[in-house]
Amino acid sequence: MQDIRPAPFFIADNTALDFVNSIATPRATAYEWLSSGQDVLEWLFQAGLLTDDEKTKLMRAQHRKSLDLASENIRAFREEFRDLVNTIAETNDVPAGHQMINELNRLMGQGTQSLSLAPDRSGGQGFGLSITYAIEKPEDLLPRIAAVCAAFIAEADLRYVRRCEGASCTLFFLDVSKNHKRRWCSMDVCGNRAKAAAFRKRG
Secondary structure, X not given: OOOOOOOOOOOXXXXXXXXXXXXXXXXOOOXXXXXXXXXXXHHHHHOOOOOHHHHHHHOOHHHXXXXXXXXXXXXXXHHHHHHHHHHHHHHOOOOOOOHHHHHHHHHHHHOOEEEEEEEOOOOOOOEXXXXXXXXXXXXXXXXXXXXXXXXXXXXXXXXXXXXXXXXXXXXXXXXXXXXXXXXXXXXXXXXXXXXXXXXXXXX
């Protein structure tokens, strides 16, 4: 069967928000990019959260059943995390004692972690220390995703978490524009449509 979905939207300028956007209604049509275990692997690979070798390993037949179960858990976690992102977009903060904090800590504690030094990604001359979650089985995917979501809470400027102003659009983004006046998920998806509607209204 031909896949009628568009390519996943990576428009958020933040991987955790792109994860939330892996189900979206950009033009009054709902799309789900994590509908199966195979979908999950492909999306994570495109998002830069899974290497080609890790993806190939998890596609093996012995992982098929556990991969489908893992994808169900990942979708459920995404919707719980979406609730927090909605709150952040409205209040620009994480409520004290929010249950998602404990859930993120629990999930990250389930993963096998290793520390590594790597050249500074910002182009500086120093090194950065990063935590890597090993991927040996499908159950290892959720701790890696949780770590990305935790990094978003800890490091992103939550004042600039936005929901697209498109009438029916559900996409979130982190407004990293110079003047922090970004309004749309993208001009192609919602911005041009809004401009055209405003032009017709003026006419």
